[in-house]
Amino acid sequence: MKLGWIIGKSLRQHSLSTGFAVVSIALGVALIIAVVSLREQTHRNLNEAGMGVDAILGPKGSPLQIVLNGLYHMEEMPGKIKWTYYRKVLSNPIVEAGFPFCTGHSYAGFRVNAVDQHFLTNFEYQPGKTFSLSTAEGGEGRLFRALDEAVAGWAVARELGISPGMTFNPVCGVASGPVHKNSITFVGVLAPTGTPHDRAIYIPLERFYTLEGHENVASMATDEQYREISGAYLKIKRVRGGALNLNLQGLKYDINQSTAAQLVIPNEVLPKLMAIIGWVDGALFAVALLVTGLGTMCLLVSLVSALRERRRDIAMLRFIGATRRTILGLVLTESLVIALLGGLLGLLLGHGLVWIGSLYIKAETGLLFSWLYLSTADIWLLPGLILLGLCAGLFPAMQAYRLGVLRNLRPLS
Protein backbone atom coordinates (compact mmCIF):
# COMPACT_ATOMS: atom_id res chain seq x y z
CA MET A 1 0.00 0.00 0.00
CA LYS A 2 2.75 2.42 1.02
CA LEU A 3 4.86 1.50 -1.99
CA GLY A 4 1.84 1.57 -4.30
CA TRP A 5 1.34 5.17 -3.28
CA ILE A 6 4.94 6.06 -4.11
CA ILE A 7 4.75 4.22 -7.46
CA GLY A 8 1.48 5.99 -8.33
CA LYS A 9 3.03 9.36 -7.49
CA SER A 10 6.09 8.59 -9.59
CA LEU A 11 4.00 7.55 -12.59
CA ARG A 12 1.91 10.72 -12.31
CA GLN A 13 5.02 12.83 -11.89
CA HIS A 14 6.36 11.53 -15.21
CA SER A 15 2.99 11.19 -16.87
CA LEU A 16 4.23 12.26 -20.30
CA SER A 17 7.05 9.74 -20.58
CA THR A 18 4.90 7.13 -18.79
CA GLY A 19 2.07 7.75 -21.26
CA PHE A 20 4.45 7.53 -24.19
CA ALA A 21 5.85 4.23 -22.95
CA VAL A 22 2.34 2.86 -22.31
CA VAL A 23 1.18 3.82 -25.82
CA SER A 24 4.33 2.38 -27.43
CA ILE A 25 3.86 -0.95 -25.68
CA ALA A 26 0.12 -0.87 -26.38
CA LEU A 27 0.73 -0.46 -30.12
CA GLY A 28 3.11 -3.41 -30.22
CA VAL A 29 0.82 -5.62 -28.14
CA ALA A 30 -2.21 -4.59 -30.22
CA LEU A 31 -0.43 -5.53 -33.44
CA ILE A 32 0.71 -8.87 -32.05
CA ILE A 33 -2.77 -9.71 -30.77
CA ALA A 34 -4.43 -8.67 -34.02
CA VAL A 35 -1.96 -10.51 -36.25
CA VAL A 36 -1.98 -13.72 -34.21
CA SER A 37 -5.76 -13.69 -33.75
CA LEU A 38 -6.45 -13.08 -37.44
CA ARG A 39 -3.88 -15.69 -38.46
CA GLU A 40 -5.28 -18.34 -36.11
CA GLN A 41 -8.86 -17.57 -37.07
CA THR A 42 -7.92 -17.70 -40.75
CA HIS A 43 -6.40 -21.15 -40.22
CA ARG A 44 -9.45 -22.26 -38.28
CA ASN A 45 -11.86 -20.90 -40.84
CA LEU A 46 -10.00 -22.39 -43.76
CA ASN A 47 -9.92 -25.74 -42.05
CA GLU A 48 -13.58 -25.54 -41.13
CA ALA A 49 -14.49 -24.49 -44.66
CA GLY A 50 -12.69 -27.59 -45.87
CA MET A 51 -14.27 -29.80 -43.25
CA GLY A 52 -17.65 -29.73 -44.93
CA VAL A 53 -16.09 -30.97 -48.12
CA ASP A 54 -13.85 -34.01 -48.01
CA ALA A 55 -13.03 -33.76 -51.70
CA ILE A 56 -13.96 -31.77 -54.77
CA LEU A 57 -14.39 -33.43 -58.10
CA GLY A 58 -13.43 -30.85 -60.70
CA PRO A 59 -11.97 -30.39 -64.14
CA LYS A 60 -8.29 -30.66 -64.91
CA GLY A 61 -6.37 -27.56 -63.92
CA SER A 62 -5.00 -25.94 -60.81
CA PRO A 63 -6.16 -27.71 -57.63
CA LEU A 64 -5.91 -24.39 -55.78
CA GLN A 65 -8.15 -22.75 -58.36
CA ILE A 66 -10.71 -25.51 -57.85
CA VAL A 67 -10.64 -25.07 -54.08
CA LEU A 68 -10.90 -21.29 -54.34
CA ASN A 69 -13.82 -21.55 -56.71
CA GLY A 70 -15.57 -24.47 -55.05
CA LEU A 71 -15.20 -23.42 -51.43
CA TYR A 72 -14.61 -19.68 -51.44
CA HIS A 73 -16.51 -18.58 -54.55
CA MET A 74 -13.40 -16.94 -55.92
CA GLU A 75 -11.56 -17.42 -59.23
CA GLU A 76 -13.21 -19.49 -61.98
CA MET A 77 -13.41 -23.21 -62.66
CA PRO A 78 -10.85 -24.18 -65.29
CA GLY A 79 -13.44 -26.22 -67.23
CA LYS A 80 -16.29 -28.71 -66.91
CA ILE A 81 -16.65 -32.39 -66.14
CA LYS A 82 -19.10 -34.91 -67.50
CA TRP A 83 -22.14 -35.73 -65.40
CA THR A 84 -21.72 -39.41 -66.25
CA TYR A 85 -18.19 -39.34 -64.86
CA TYR A 86 -19.48 -37.71 -61.69
CA ARG A 87 -22.13 -40.45 -61.38
CA LYS A 88 -19.42 -43.06 -61.85
CA VAL A 89 -17.34 -41.54 -59.05
CA LEU A 90 -20.46 -41.29 -56.91
CA SER A 91 -20.99 -45.01 -57.22
CA ASN A 92 -17.58 -45.72 -55.69
CA PRO A 93 -18.15 -47.52 -52.36
CA ILE A 94 -16.12 -45.00 -50.36
CA VAL A 95 -18.19 -42.03 -51.54
CA GLU A 96 -21.07 -41.34 -49.18
CA ALA A 97 -22.67 -38.40 -51.00
CA GLY A 98 -22.09 -35.94 -53.82
CA PHE A 99 -23.35 -32.42 -54.43
CA PRO A 100 -22.93 -31.27 -58.03
CA PHE A 101 -22.71 -27.59 -58.90
CA CYS A 102 -22.34 -25.27 -61.84
CA THR A 103 -20.54 -21.94 -61.43
CA GLY A 104 -19.84 -19.06 -63.76
CA HIS A 105 -22.71 -16.68 -63.09
CA SER A 106 -23.03 -13.72 -60.82
CA TYR A 107 -25.30 -10.99 -59.60
CA ALA A 108 -24.17 -7.66 -58.13
CA GLY A 109 -20.71 -9.06 -57.55
CA PHE A 110 -21.91 -12.23 -55.82
CA ARG A 111 -21.61 -15.68 -57.38
CA VAL A 112 -24.75 -17.41 -58.60
CA ASN A 113 -24.20 -21.14 -58.26
CA ALA A 114 -26.50 -23.78 -59.63
CA VAL A 115 -27.06 -26.67 -57.21
CA ASP A 116 -29.68 -29.30 -56.67
CA GLN A 117 -32.00 -29.02 -53.69
CA HIS A 118 -30.20 -31.92 -52.12
CA PHE A 119 -27.25 -29.53 -51.53
CA LEU A 120 -29.42 -27.11 -49.55
CA THR A 121 -30.93 -29.86 -47.40
CA ASN A 122 -28.17 -32.42 -46.89
CA PHE A 123 -24.82 -30.68 -47.38
CA GLU A 124 -22.98 -30.30 -44.10
CA TYR A 125 -20.95 -27.09 -44.14
CA GLN A 126 -19.63 -28.14 -40.74
CA PRO A 127 -19.95 -31.59 -39.21
CA GLY A 128 -23.62 -32.03 -38.30
CA LYS A 129 -24.67 -28.61 -39.57
CA THR A 130 -26.85 -28.19 -42.65
CA PHE A 131 -28.30 -25.03 -44.17
CA SER A 132 -31.35 -23.61 -42.47
CA LEU A 133 -34.06 -21.16 -43.42
CA SER A 134 -35.39 -20.92 -39.88
CA THR A 135 -36.24 -17.37 -38.87
CA ALA A 136 -35.03 -18.18 -35.36
CA GLU A 137 -31.57 -18.76 -36.81
CA GLY A 138 -31.65 -15.69 -39.07
CA GLY A 139 -33.05 -17.20 -42.26
CA GLU A 140 -36.41 -16.73 -43.94
CA GLY A 141 -38.61 -18.08 -46.71
CA ARG A 142 -38.34 -21.53 -48.28
CA LEU A 143 -36.18 -23.58 -50.63
CA PHE A 144 -36.61 -23.22 -54.38
CA ARG A 145 -39.18 -25.52 -55.98
CA ALA A 146 -39.40 -24.10 -59.46
CA LEU A 147 -36.78 -23.19 -62.07
CA ASP A 148 -37.17 -19.43 -61.66
CA GLU A 149 -36.65 -19.43 -57.94
CA ALA A 150 -33.51 -18.80 -55.96
CA VAL A 151 -32.20 -18.82 -52.41
CA ALA A 152 -29.76 -16.18 -51.23
CA GLY A 153 -26.89 -16.70 -48.83
CA TRP A 154 -27.17 -14.66 -45.62
CA ALA A 155 -24.41 -12.18 -46.43
CA VAL A 156 -25.73 -11.57 -49.94
CA ALA A 157 -29.23 -10.89 -48.59
CA ARG A 158 -27.86 -8.59 -45.93
CA GLU A 159 -25.66 -6.59 -48.25
CA LEU A 160 -28.13 -6.33 -51.13
CA GLY A 161 -31.21 -6.01 -48.92
CA ILE A 162 -32.76 -9.12 -50.44
CA SER A 163 -35.97 -10.56 -49.08
CA PRO A 164 -38.27 -13.23 -50.49
CA GLY A 165 -40.31 -11.95 -53.41
CA MET A 166 -37.57 -9.84 -54.93
CA THR A 167 -36.25 -10.75 -58.35
CA PHE A 168 -32.92 -10.59 -60.17
CA ASN A 169 -31.38 -11.36 -63.51
CA PRO A 170 -28.15 -13.36 -63.39
CA VAL A 171 -25.09 -12.14 -65.26
CA CYS A 172 -23.22 -14.58 -67.50
CA GLY A 173 -19.71 -14.43 -66.05
CA VAL A 174 -18.27 -13.72 -62.64
CA ALA A 175 -17.37 -10.07 -63.12
CA SER A 176 -19.18 -8.63 -66.06
CA GLY A 177 -21.00 -10.08 -69.03
CA PRO A 178 -24.36 -10.28 -70.71
CA VAL A 179 -27.36 -10.24 -68.44
CA HIS A 180 -29.71 -13.13 -68.86
CA LYS A 181 -33.30 -12.12 -69.53
CA ASN A 182 -34.61 -14.70 -67.09
CA SER A 183 -36.08 -13.01 -64.08
CA ILE A 184 -35.51 -15.20 -61.04
CA THR A 185 -37.38 -14.69 -57.79
CA PHE A 186 -35.78 -15.03 -54.36
CA VAL A 187 -37.91 -17.36 -52.25
CA GLY A 188 -35.60 -17.80 -49.29
CA VAL A 189 -32.62 -16.51 -47.38
CA LEU A 190 -30.28 -18.98 -45.68
CA ALA A 191 -29.46 -18.54 -42.02
CA PRO A 192 -25.86 -17.40 -41.46
CA THR A 193 -23.24 -20.16 -41.51
CA GLY A 194 -20.09 -18.10 -41.02
CA THR A 195 -18.66 -19.71 -44.17
CA PRO A 196 -18.18 -18.45 -47.72
CA HIS A 197 -21.50 -20.17 -48.57
CA ASP A 198 -23.17 -17.07 -47.10
CA ARG A 199 -21.81 -15.09 -50.03
CA ALA A 200 -23.50 -16.93 -52.89
CA ILE A 201 -26.91 -17.15 -54.53
CA TYR A 202 -28.23 -20.60 -55.28
CA ILE A 203 -30.44 -21.46 -58.25
CA PRO A 204 -31.66 -24.90 -59.38
CA LEU A 205 -29.13 -26.91 -61.38
CA GLU A 206 -31.59 -27.36 -64.27
CA ARG A 207 -32.04 -23.56 -64.48
CA PHE A 208 -28.34 -23.22 -65.35
CA TYR A 209 -28.80 -25.16 -68.57
CA THR A 210 -32.03 -23.45 -69.59
CA LEU A 211 -31.11 -19.81 -69.04
CA GLU A 212 -31.76 -17.53 -71.97
CA GLY A 213 -28.63 -17.61 -74.12
CA HIS A 214 -27.73 -21.17 -73.06
CA GLU A 215 -29.70 -22.76 -75.87
CA ASN A 216 -26.66 -24.75 -77.01
CA VAL A 217 -26.54 -26.57 -73.66
CA ALA A 218 -30.29 -26.69 -72.96
CA SER A 219 -30.40 -30.39 -73.76
CA MET A 220 -28.08 -31.01 -70.78
CA ALA A 221 -31.03 -30.32 -68.53
CA THR A 222 -32.74 -33.48 -69.65
CA ASP A 223 -30.04 -35.57 -71.27
CA GLU A 224 -27.61 -36.84 -68.70
CA GLN A 225 -25.30 -38.25 -71.35
CA TYR A 226 -24.42 -34.76 -72.52
CA ARG A 227 -24.76 -32.94 -69.23
CA GLU A 228 -21.72 -31.18 -67.82
CA ILE A 229 -21.14 -29.65 -64.43
CA SER A 230 -18.43 -27.39 -63.01
CA GLY A 231 -17.71 -29.85 -60.24
CA ALA A 232 -19.09 -31.68 -57.24
CA TYR A 233 -18.48 -31.70 -53.52
CA LEU A 234 -17.89 -35.22 -52.28
CA LYS A 235 -18.49 -36.59 -48.83
CA ILE A 236 -16.30 -39.60 -48.13
CA LYS A 237 -17.26 -42.41 -45.78
CA ARG A 238 -15.53 -42.40 -42.41
CA VAL A 239 -13.73 -45.33 -40.87
CA ARG A 240 -13.69 -46.03 -37.16
CA GLY A 241 -12.52 -42.98 -35.21
CA GLY A 242 -13.92 -40.53 -37.74
CA ALA A 243 -10.91 -40.60 -40.07
CA LEU A 244 -11.39 -40.45 -43.82
CA ASN A 245 -11.43 -43.77 -45.62
CA LEU A 246 -7.86 -44.61 -46.58
CA ASN A 247 -8.99 -45.62 -50.05
CA LEU A 248 -9.60 -41.93 -50.79
CA GLN A 249 -5.98 -41.65 -51.92
CA GLY A 250 -6.52 -44.60 -54.25
CA LEU A 251 -9.64 -42.97 -55.67
CA LYS A 252 -7.76 -39.71 -56.08
CA TYR A 253 -4.96 -41.48 -57.89
CA ASP A 254 -7.36 -43.24 -60.26
CA ILE A 255 -9.28 -40.06 -61.07
CA ASN A 256 -6.17 -37.95 -61.50
CA GLN A 257 -4.68 -40.54 -63.86
CA SER A 258 -7.69 -40.10 -66.13
CA THR A 259 -8.21 -37.19 -68.50
CA ALA A 260 -11.83 -36.70 -67.43
CA ALA A 261 -11.43 -34.93 -64.10
CA GLN A 262 -9.33 -34.51 -61.01
CA LEU A 263 -10.02 -35.06 -57.35
CA VAL A 264 -8.89 -32.32 -55.03
CA ILE A 265 -8.75 -32.79 -51.26
CA PRO A 266 -9.12 -29.31 -49.70
CA ASN A 267 -7.25 -30.23 -46.54
CA GLU A 268 -4.22 -31.02 -48.69
CA VAL A 269 -4.47 -27.84 -50.74
CA LEU A 270 -5.32 -25.36 -47.99
CA PRO A 271 -1.95 -25.69 -46.22
CA LYS A 272 -0.36 -24.73 -49.57
CA LEU A 273 -2.63 -21.71 -49.67
CA MET A 274 -1.61 -20.85 -46.12
CA ALA A 275 2.04 -21.25 -47.14
CA ILE A 276 1.49 -18.79 -49.99
CA ILE A 277 -0.15 -16.17 -47.80
CA GLY A 278 1.90 -17.16 -44.74
CA TRP A 279 4.74 -14.74 -45.52
CA VAL A 280 2.29 -11.86 -45.17
CA ASP A 281 1.34 -12.68 -41.60
CA GLY A 282 4.96 -13.61 -40.92
CA ALA A 283 6.00 -10.13 -42.03
CA LEU A 284 3.19 -8.53 -40.04
CA PHE A 285 4.19 -10.53 -36.98
CA ALA A 286 7.80 -9.40 -37.40
CA VAL A 287 6.63 -5.78 -37.60
CA ALA A 288 4.53 -6.32 -34.48
CA LEU A 289 7.54 -7.75 -32.63
CA LEU A 290 9.63 -4.81 -33.80
CA VAL A 291 7.05 -2.32 -32.53
CA THR A 292 6.89 -4.17 -29.20
CA GLY A 293 10.68 -4.09 -29.03
CA LEU A 294 10.61 -0.35 -29.64
CA GLY A 295 7.95 -0.04 -26.94
CA THR A 296 10.24 -1.87 -24.54
CA MET A 297 13.07 0.50 -25.46
CA CYS A 298 10.72 3.45 -24.86
CA LEU A 299 9.93 2.03 -21.44
CA LEU A 300 13.62 1.58 -20.67
CA VAL A 301 14.49 5.12 -21.83
CA SER A 302 11.53 6.53 -19.91
CA LEU A 303 12.61 4.77 -16.71
CA VAL A 304 16.26 5.75 -17.10
CA SER A 305 15.43 9.41 -17.79
CA ALA A 306 12.93 9.44 -14.90
CA LEU A 307 15.61 7.94 -12.70
CA ARG A 308 18.05 10.71 -13.65
CA GLU A 309 15.47 13.28 -12.63
CA ARG A 310 14.70 11.40 -9.44
CA ARG A 311 18.17 10.62 -8.16
CA ARG A 312 17.75 13.10 -5.33
CA ASP A 313 14.26 11.79 -4.52
CA ILE A 314 15.47 8.21 -4.45
CA ALA A 315 18.45 9.17 -2.31
CA MET A 316 16.01 10.88 0.05
CA LEU A 317 13.82 7.77 0.18
CA ARG A 318 16.90 5.78 1.08
CA PHE A 319 17.77 8.38 3.70
CA ILE A 320 14.40 8.12 5.38
CA GLY A 321 14.65 4.37 5.60
CA ALA A 322 13.95 2.67 2.25
CA THR A 323 16.33 -0.25 1.81
CA ARG A 324 18.18 -0.88 -1.45
CA ARG A 325 15.84 -3.81 -2.11
CA THR A 326 12.82 -1.58 -1.59
CA ILE A 327 14.17 0.87 -4.18
CA LEU A 328 14.91 -2.02 -6.56
CA GLY A 329 11.36 -3.26 -6.05
CA LEU A 330 9.91 0.22 -6.59
CA VAL A 331 11.59 0.69 -9.97
CA LEU A 332 10.85 -2.87 -11.13
CA THR A 333 7.21 -2.57 -10.04
CA GLU A 334 6.94 0.77 -11.81
CA SER A 335 8.25 -0.87 -14.96
CA LEU A 336 5.80 -3.76 -14.56
CA VAL A 337 2.89 -1.39 -13.99
CA ILE A 338 3.73 0.54 -17.18
CA ALA A 339 4.12 -2.73 -19.11
CA LEU A 340 0.80 -4.05 -17.76
CA LEU A 341 -1.01 -0.78 -18.48
CA GLY A 342 0.40 -0.86 -22.01
CA GLY A 343 -0.61 -4.51 -22.28
CA LEU A 344 -4.15 -3.81 -21.12
CA LEU A 345 -4.52 -0.95 -23.57
CA GLY A 346 -2.93 -3.10 -26.28
CA LEU A 347 -5.34 -5.93 -25.47
CA LEU A 348 -8.32 -3.64 -26.01
CA LEU A 349 -6.78 -2.06 -29.12
CA GLY A 350 -5.79 -5.46 -30.52
CA HIS A 351 -9.26 -6.90 -30.14
CA GLY A 352 -10.62 -3.66 -31.59
CA LEU A 353 -8.40 -4.21 -34.63
CA VAL A 354 -9.66 -7.79 -34.89
CA TRP A 355 -13.23 -6.47 -34.77
CA ILE A 356 -12.53 -4.01 -37.60
CA GLY A 357 -10.70 -6.74 -39.53
CA SER A 358 -13.56 -9.16 -38.96
CA LEU A 359 -16.03 -6.71 -40.51
CA TYR A 360 -13.83 -6.34 -43.58
CA ILE A 361 -13.13 -10.07 -43.91
CA LYS A 362 -16.78 -10.93 -43.48
CA ALA A 363 -17.71 -8.44 -46.17
CA GLU A 364 -15.07 -9.82 -48.54
CA THR A 365 -15.21 -13.55 -47.88
CA GLY A 366 -18.18 -14.33 -45.66
CA LEU A 367 -15.85 -15.91 -43.10
CA LEU A 368 -16.82 -15.18 -39.50
CA PHE A 369 -14.06 -13.86 -37.26
CA SER A 370 -14.71 -13.16 -33.59
CA TRP A 371 -13.13 -10.18 -31.87
CA LEU A 372 -13.44 -12.13 -28.63
CA TYR A 373 -11.38 -15.03 -29.98
CA LEU A 374 -8.75 -16.05 -27.43
CA SER A 375 -5.55 -16.54 -29.40
CA THR A 376 -2.14 -17.83 -28.36
CA ALA A 377 -1.06 -14.19 -28.06
CA ASP A 378 -3.78 -13.55 -25.45
CA ILE A 379 -2.72 -16.59 -23.45
CA TRP A 380 0.96 -15.56 -23.46
CA LEU A 381 0.22 -11.88 -22.95
CA LEU A 382 0.53 -11.75 -19.16
CA PRO A 383 3.79 -13.73 -18.84
CA GLY A 384 5.14 -11.83 -21.86
CA LEU A 385 4.35 -8.48 -20.28
CA ILE A 386 5.89 -9.49 -16.97
CA LEU A 387 9.06 -10.52 -18.80
CA LEU A 388 9.02 -7.30 -20.82
CA GLY A 389 8.52 -5.19 -17.70
CA LEU A 390 11.28 -6.97 -15.82
CA CYS A 391 13.71 -6.75 -18.74
CA ALA A 392 13.05 -3.04 -19.28
CA GLY A 393 13.11 -2.29 -15.56
CA LEU A 394 16.16 -4.31 -14.58
CA PHE A 395 18.83 -1.87 -15.75
CA PRO A 396 17.29 1.27 -14.19
CA ALA A 397 16.41 -0.75 -11.09
CA MET A 398 20.01 -1.83 -10.68
CA GLN A 399 21.12 1.78 -11.17
CA ALA A 400 18.68 2.87 -8.46
CA TYR A 401 19.84 -0.03 -6.25
CA ARG A 402 23.45 1.15 -6.47
CA LEU A 403 22.63 4.82 -6.03
CA GLY A 404 24.80 6.51 -3.38
CA VAL A 405 22.72 8.32 -0.77
CA LEU A 406 25.15 11.00 0.39
CA ARG A 407 26.54 11.67 -3.08
CA ASN A 408 23.04 12.44 -4.36
CA LEU A 409 22.02 14.56 -1.39
CA ARG A 410 24.89 17.00 -1.72
CA PRO A 411 23.83 20.61 -1.41
CA LEU A 412 23.00 22.01 -4.84
CA SER A 413 24.71 25.33 -4.16
Added chain:
Amino acid sequence: MVVDLKGLVVDYTLGRHPFTVLDIPAWTLPQGAQVAIFGPSGCGKSTLLHIIAGLMAPTRGTVVICGEDLGRLSEPELDRFRANHIGYIFQEFNLLQGYSALENVLLGLTFSTLKPDRLLARELLARVGLSQRERHLPSELSVGERQRVAIARALAHKPTLILADEPTGSLDPHHARDVVLLLQEICREHDCSLLTVSHDAEVVRSFATSLPFLELNRAFHTPPTVGGDG
Protein backbone atom coordinates in the same frame (compact mmCIF):
# COMPACT_ATOMS: atom_id res chain seq x y z
CA MET B 1 22.49 8.22 26.42
CA VAL B 2 21.06 8.82 22.99
CA VAL B 3 24.48 9.16 21.42
CA ASP B 4 27.57 7.44 22.76
CA LEU B 5 30.77 7.73 20.69
CA LYS B 6 34.01 6.02 21.64
CA GLY B 7 37.35 6.21 19.86
CA LEU B 8 35.71 7.51 16.72
CA VAL B 9 38.09 7.99 13.82
CA VAL B 10 37.15 8.72 10.22
CA ASP B 11 39.89 8.71 7.59
CA TYR B 12 39.41 9.99 4.07
CA THR B 13 41.61 9.57 1.06
CA LEU B 14 41.68 12.38 -1.41
CA GLY B 15 43.70 11.32 -4.40
CA ARG B 16 46.75 9.62 -2.88
CA HIS B 17 46.65 11.60 0.32
CA PRO B 18 44.92 10.07 3.31
CA PHE B 19 43.85 12.38 6.10
CA THR B 20 41.82 12.11 9.24
CA VAL B 21 38.67 14.14 9.27
CA LEU B 22 37.27 13.02 12.61
CA ASP B 23 39.03 11.94 15.74
CA ILE B 24 36.68 11.99 18.72
CA PRO B 25 37.94 9.97 21.74
CA ALA B 26 34.59 10.00 23.57
CA TRP B 27 31.39 11.97 23.46
CA THR B 28 27.82 11.45 24.64
CA LEU B 29 24.49 13.15 24.19
CA PRO B 30 21.96 12.59 26.98
CA GLN B 31 18.30 11.80 26.32
CA GLY B 32 16.28 15.00 25.75
CA ALA B 33 19.34 17.22 25.40
CA GLN B 34 19.50 19.99 22.82
CA VAL B 35 23.05 20.71 21.69
CA ALA B 36 24.50 22.86 18.96
CA ILE B 37 27.92 22.03 17.56
CA PHE B 38 29.55 24.86 15.72
CA GLY B 39 32.58 25.21 13.59
CA PRO B 40 33.77 26.46 10.24
CA SER B 41 32.65 24.91 6.97
CA GLY B 42 34.51 21.76 5.96
CA CYS B 43 35.67 20.76 9.46
CA GLY B 44 33.68 17.49 9.52
CA LYS B 45 30.43 18.49 11.26
CA SER B 46 28.19 16.91 8.60
CA THR B 47 30.37 13.80 8.55
CA LEU B 48 29.71 13.41 12.28
CA LEU B 49 25.93 13.62 11.65
CA HIS B 50 26.18 11.07 8.82
CA ILE B 51 28.04 8.70 11.16
CA ILE B 52 25.40 9.14 13.87
CA ALA B 53 22.62 8.61 11.30
CA GLY B 54 24.23 5.34 10.19
CA LEU B 55 24.86 6.57 6.67
CA MET B 56 28.62 6.16 6.97
CA ALA B 57 30.74 3.72 8.89
CA PRO B 58 33.68 5.14 10.84
CA THR B 59 37.17 3.89 10.12
CA ARG B 60 37.54 2.97 13.80
CA GLY B 61 35.55 3.28 17.00
CA THR B 62 32.09 2.49 18.23
CA VAL B 63 28.91 4.42 17.61
CA VAL B 64 26.02 3.57 19.92
CA ILE B 65 22.77 5.39 19.14
CA CYS B 66 19.66 4.86 21.27
CA GLY B 67 21.43 1.83 22.80
CA GLU B 68 22.13 0.25 19.42
CA ASP B 69 25.74 -0.34 18.31
CA LEU B 70 25.54 0.74 14.68
CA GLY B 71 28.71 -1.18 13.80
CA ARG B 72 26.89 -4.43 14.42
CA LEU B 73 23.97 -3.65 12.10
CA SER B 74 23.75 -4.67 8.46
CA GLU B 75 22.86 -2.05 5.85
CA PRO B 76 19.11 -2.96 5.75
CA GLU B 77 19.08 -2.95 9.56
CA LEU B 78 20.68 0.49 9.54
CA ASP B 79 18.00 1.67 7.07
CA ARG B 80 15.26 0.38 9.36
CA PHE B 81 17.00 1.86 12.40
CA ARG B 82 17.11 5.26 10.72
CA ALA B 83 13.46 4.96 9.67
CA ASN B 84 12.41 4.38 13.27
CA HIS B 85 14.81 6.41 15.42
CA ILE B 86 16.39 9.28 13.49
CA GLY B 87 14.85 12.44 12.12
CA TYR B 88 17.05 14.50 9.82
CA ILE B 89 16.79 18.10 8.73
CA PHE B 90 18.90 19.33 5.83
CA GLN B 91 20.09 22.78 4.92
CA GLU B 92 18.38 22.38 1.53
CA PHE B 93 15.27 20.68 2.95
CA ASN B 94 15.33 17.82 0.39
CA LEU B 95 11.57 17.75 0.06
CA LEU B 96 10.29 15.52 -2.74
CA GLN B 97 9.16 17.91 -5.46
CA GLY B 98 6.18 15.94 -6.75
CA TYR B 99 4.71 15.54 -3.28
CA SER B 100 2.53 18.02 -1.45
CA ALA B 101 3.50 19.33 2.00
CA LEU B 102 1.22 16.75 3.63
CA GLU B 103 2.57 13.92 1.47
CA ASN B 104 6.15 14.90 2.28
CA VAL B 105 5.31 14.64 5.99
CA LEU B 106 3.62 11.27 5.42
CA LEU B 107 6.75 10.08 3.63
CA GLY B 108 8.58 10.56 6.91
CA LEU B 109 6.79 7.54 8.35
CA THR B 110 6.42 5.46 5.18
CA PHE B 111 9.35 3.22 5.99
CA SER B 112 8.98 3.20 9.76
CA THR B 113 7.04 0.61 11.71
CA LEU B 114 4.26 3.15 12.29
CA LYS B 115 1.19 3.17 10.09
CA PRO B 116 0.77 6.16 7.78
CA ASP B 117 -1.31 8.54 9.89
CA ARG B 118 -2.76 11.49 7.99
CA LEU B 119 -4.18 12.94 11.19
CA LEU B 120 -0.75 12.99 12.83
CA ALA B 121 0.79 14.47 9.68
CA ARG B 122 -1.88 17.19 9.65
CA GLU B 123 -1.29 17.93 13.35
CA LEU B 124 2.44 18.30 12.71
CA LEU B 125 1.84 20.62 9.78
CA ALA B 126 -0.54 22.65 11.93
CA ARG B 127 2.09 22.75 14.67
CA VAL B 128 4.63 24.28 12.28
CA GLY B 129 1.96 26.76 11.14
CA LEU B 130 1.23 25.25 7.74
CA SER B 131 -2.29 23.86 8.13
CA GLN B 132 -3.41 26.01 5.20
CA ARG B 133 -0.59 24.78 2.97
CA GLU B 134 -1.13 21.00 3.16
CA ARG B 135 -1.82 20.58 -0.54
CA HIS B 136 0.89 22.90 -1.77
CA LEU B 137 3.91 21.52 -3.58
CA PRO B 138 7.37 22.54 -2.31
CA SER B 139 7.75 24.81 -5.33
CA GLU B 140 4.67 26.71 -4.14
CA LEU B 141 6.09 27.32 -0.65
CA SER B 142 8.56 29.92 0.58
CA VAL B 143 11.99 28.71 1.78
CA GLY B 144 10.92 29.21 5.41
CA GLU B 145 7.78 27.14 4.82
CA ARG B 146 9.78 24.40 3.14
CA GLN B 147 12.04 24.12 6.15
CA ARG B 148 8.98 23.91 8.41
CA VAL B 149 7.66 21.03 6.26
CA ALA B 150 11.07 19.37 6.60
CA ILE B 151 10.84 19.73 10.40
CA ALA B 152 7.37 18.16 10.39
CA ARG B 153 8.66 15.32 8.20
CA ALA B 154 11.61 14.69 10.52
CA LEU B 155 9.20 14.34 13.45
CA ALA B 156 6.51 12.28 11.69
CA HIS B 157 7.83 8.87 12.74
CA LYS B 158 8.32 9.98 16.37
CA PRO B 159 12.13 9.67 16.37
CA THR B 160 14.32 9.61 19.46
CA LEU B 161 16.95 11.86 17.94
CA ILE B 162 16.71 14.79 15.54
CA LEU B 163 19.84 15.66 13.58
CA ALA B 164 19.84 19.09 11.98
CA ASP B 165 22.55 19.91 9.45
CA GLU B 166 22.80 23.68 9.01
CA PRO B 167 19.00 23.93 9.33
CA THR B 168 18.97 27.67 8.78
CA GLY B 169 21.61 27.83 6.06
CA SER B 170 19.08 28.74 3.40
CA LEU B 171 16.99 31.12 5.50
CA ASP B 172 17.22 34.83 6.18
CA PRO B 173 18.14 35.76 9.81
CA HIS B 174 14.53 36.51 10.83
CA HIS B 175 13.19 33.18 9.56
CA ALA B 176 16.29 31.39 10.83
CA ARG B 177 15.59 32.43 14.42
CA ASP B 178 11.91 31.44 14.13
CA VAL B 179 12.75 28.05 12.71
CA VAL B 180 15.35 27.26 15.38
CA LEU B 181 12.99 28.24 18.19
CA LEU B 182 10.21 26.17 16.65
CA LEU B 183 12.53 23.20 16.30
CA GLN B 184 13.60 23.45 19.92
CA GLU B 185 10.00 23.74 21.13
CA ILE B 186 8.75 20.82 19.10
CA CYS B 187 11.64 18.61 20.19
CA ARG B 188 10.81 19.40 23.81
CA GLU B 189 7.13 18.62 23.19
CA HIS B 190 8.01 15.30 21.55
CA ASP B 191 10.71 14.47 24.07
CA CYS B 192 13.37 13.94 21.49
CA SER B 193 17.00 14.93 21.61
CA LEU B 194 18.28 17.52 19.19
CA LEU B 195 21.76 17.74 17.77
CA THR B 196 22.35 20.68 15.46
CA VAL B 197 25.50 21.55 13.57
CA SER B 198 25.93 25.05 12.27
CA HIS B 199 28.48 27.68 11.46
CA ASP B 200 25.93 30.42 12.22
CA ALA B 201 26.75 32.10 15.55
CA GLU B 202 23.15 33.36 15.91
CA VAL B 203 21.80 29.82 15.74
CA VAL B 204 24.38 28.55 18.19
CA ARG B 205 23.56 31.31 20.69
CA SER B 206 19.93 30.22 20.79
CA PHE B 207 20.97 26.85 22.27
CA ALA B 208 21.57 26.48 25.98
CA THR B 209 24.36 24.00 25.28
CA SER B 210 26.81 24.56 22.50
CA LEU B 211 30.10 22.94 21.68
CA PRO B 212 32.94 24.13 19.46
CA PHE B 213 33.56 21.31 17.01
CA LEU B 214 37.30 21.82 16.96
CA GLU B 215 37.31 21.15 20.70
CA LEU B 216 35.42 17.90 20.20
CA ASN B 217 37.42 16.80 17.19
CA ARG B 218 41.11 16.13 17.69
CA ALA B 219 41.80 16.03 13.97
CA PHE B 220 43.21 19.54 13.79
CA HIS B 221 43.46 20.52 10.21
CA THR B 222 41.34 22.05 7.60
CA PRO B 223 40.88 19.49 4.88
CA PRO B 224 39.76 20.40 1.38
CA THR B 225 36.01 20.20 0.91
CA VAL B 226 34.93 16.61 0.50
CA GLY B 227 31.59 15.61 -1.06
CA GLY B 228 28.64 16.04 1.29
CA ASP B 229 30.86 17.06 4.09
CA GLY B 230 29.89 20.35 5.62
